[in-house]
Amino acid sequence: MSNKKGAYGTSGGGDTSFRKTWDRDEYAARAEERERKHKEESKARYEAALEGKKYHRRASTPPDARETEARSSRLDVASMVGKTMLVPAGAGIGKRGKGAGFYCEACDLTFKDNIQYVEHLNSRQHLVATGQTGEVKRAGVEEVRARLLWLKRKRDEETKEVVIDLDARLEMNREREEREREERRRKRNEKRRKTKDGLGHQEVKIENDGIIC
Amino acid sequence: MAKGDAFHKADASALLDDRGYSGALIRGQNPALLFEKGVRERITDSYYWKEQCFGLNAATLCDRAVELKFIGGTTGIMGKPTPFLCLAFKLLQLVPEKEILLEYLNFSAHSPEDVDTDNAGEFKYLRALAAFYIRLAWEPVDIYKTLEPLLLDRRKLKRRTKDGFTLTYVDQFVDDLLTKDRVCATSLWKMPPRSLLEDLDLLEPRESLLQEEIEALDEEGDDDVQIVGSEGDD
Numbered sequence: 001m002s003n004k005k006g007a008y009g010t011s012g013g014g015d016t017s018f019r020k021t022w023d024r025d026e027y028a029a030r031a032e033e034r035e036r037k038h039k040e041e042s043k044a045r046y047e048a049a050l051e052g053k054k055y056h057r058r059a060s061t062p063p064d065a066r067e068t069e070a071r072s073s074r075l076d077v078a079s080m081v082g083k084t085m086l087v088p089a090g091a092g093i094g095k096r097g098k099g100a101g102f103y104c105e106a107c108d109l110t111f112k113d114n115i116q117y118v119e120h121l122n123s124r125q126h127l128v129a130t131g132q133t134g135e136v137k138r139a140g141v142e143e144v145r146a147r148l149l150w151l152k153r154k155r156d157e158e159t160k161e162v163v164i165d166l167d168a169r170l171e172m173n174r175e176r177e178e179r180e181r182e183e184r185r186r187k188r189n190e191k192r193r194k195t196k197d198g199l200g201h202q203e204v205k206i207e208n209d210g211i212i213c
Numbered sequence: 214m215a216k217g218d219a220f221h222k223a224d225a226s227a228l229l230d231d232r233g234y235s236g237a238l239i240r241g242q243n244p245a246l247l248f249e250k251g252v253r254e255r256i257t258d259s260y261y262w263k264e265q266c267f268g269l270n271a272a273t274l275c276d277r278a279v280e281l282k283f284i285g286g287t288t289g290i291m292g293k294p295t296p297f298l299c300l301a302f303k304l305l306q307l308v309p310e311k312e313i314l315l316e317y318l319n320f321s322a323h324s325p326e327d328v329d330t331d332n333a334g335e336f337k338y339l340r341a342l343a344a345f346y347i348r349l350a351w352e353p354v355d356i357y358k359t360l361e362p363l364l365l366d367r368r369k370l371k372r373r374t375k376d377g378f379t380l381t382y383v384d385q386f387v388d389d390l391l392t393k394d395r396v397c398a399t400s401l402w403k404m405p406p407r408s409l410l411e412d413l414d415l416l417e418p419r420e421s422l423l424q425e426e427i428e429a430l431d432e433e434g435d436d437d438v439q440i441v442g443s444e445g446d447d
């Protein structure tokens with residue numbers, strides 16, 4: 001069915017549609033976070049002005065640097081598994097340019113395995129190149145609670161998805177069995193109708209002593 | 214507010230800096246030292262640590278903790294740390310405030326008035342993780358008071374052993390934390406026994422069913438026995 005609506009009212013369907021909902025939640029949360037940061041900064045600026053001081057963002061940080069955040073998903077290393085890679089020997093650090101292996105676009109470096117790649121993503125060099133501070137904002141108890149509520153909602157909906165899926169499969173099985181039963185019945189009936197007397201083909205009886213020569 | 218209060222490092226570089234460490238202390242020392250050196254090194258060398266623990270704060274750590282499938286220390290001949298142990302180490306880096314640990318431990322999506330022992334701590338592996346951290350990082354009286362209510366939690370937990378899996382329960386795991394010296398590849402610092410804290414009047418005797426029965430008997434007896442001078446004793 002092409003006009004099927006996803007379980008969350010997203011059109012298009014496909015088995016990734018529910019993920020998009022989460023992404024949207026994530027984006028909304030990010031937007032809120034940006035808003036909050038903006039307010040925080042305005043407040044700090046205002047307070048500094050009240051005291052007759054000039055407001056500075058945290059020292060030694062470029063003005064557009066953002067806080068470092070946890071990865072929101074697993075690194076995609078699965079897609080690399082089983083691929084043969086030609087990597088220069090002794091490649092302890094990344095090799096300049098895009099090559100076979102794990103490529104970091106921001107730094108234009110290629111790494112021979114996922115360990116070196118993730119080590120690079122965590123490195124000072126990469127953080128600076130991508131405008132991150134390498135510092136993470138502490139979370140308060142309200143943020144923790146909000147996060148847990150979100151995770152709970154997410155889990156509940158995923159469970160529901162599985163149940164719906166299971167129900168649908170059971171229903172399909174039932175329908176298939178019903179169809180097969182119907183088909184057998186139809187064939188039986190047809191066979192019977194084909195004989196003149198309507199009694200169907202009967203066993204041929206041999207009317208002698210029962211010895212077949 | 215000092216810079217260190219609002220932010221922390223994405224990795225463990227500050228935590229592992231023996232001389233330069235300036236973060237929160239647990240019982241007077243760098244929290245990292247609660248794990249043995251070898252275990253610490255295997256954690257920070259592990260792929261899970263590098264990929265999944267980098268940049269976590271107390272809120273995003275929940276994303277990982279609710280995905281946990283088992284508890285445990287280290288596995289195999291290489292002593293590979295479990296995700297559970299890695300996240301516990303992350304908590305030692307973050308040293309979250311008490312209310313956060315209590316939220317991990319007793320989180321319920323129900324409104325506060327509907328929370329009871331049956332629906333508190335909905336994410337059981339998060340609950341186990343918090344209990345493990347609390348046993349390592351808190352003071353004895355708080356440990357007993359906070360963890361003992363979990364002895365009513367009979368939910369199953371999968372536990373990774375050196376070479377396989379075993380089944381345990383939340384209450385069993387908490388009991389281990391309160392009574393054993395070694396849990397999940399970690400030596401637990403020696404805690405004063407409950408009886409000592411009771412003698413010092415730091416803890417009320419633990420109420421059990423038996424205790425309630427004894428009290429019921431005492432109350433029945435009150436009609437017959439006159440206790441003389443009970444009012445002016447203290």
Ligand SMILES: [Zn+2]
Pocket residue numbers: 104105106107108120121125126129
């Ligand atoms: Zn890079």
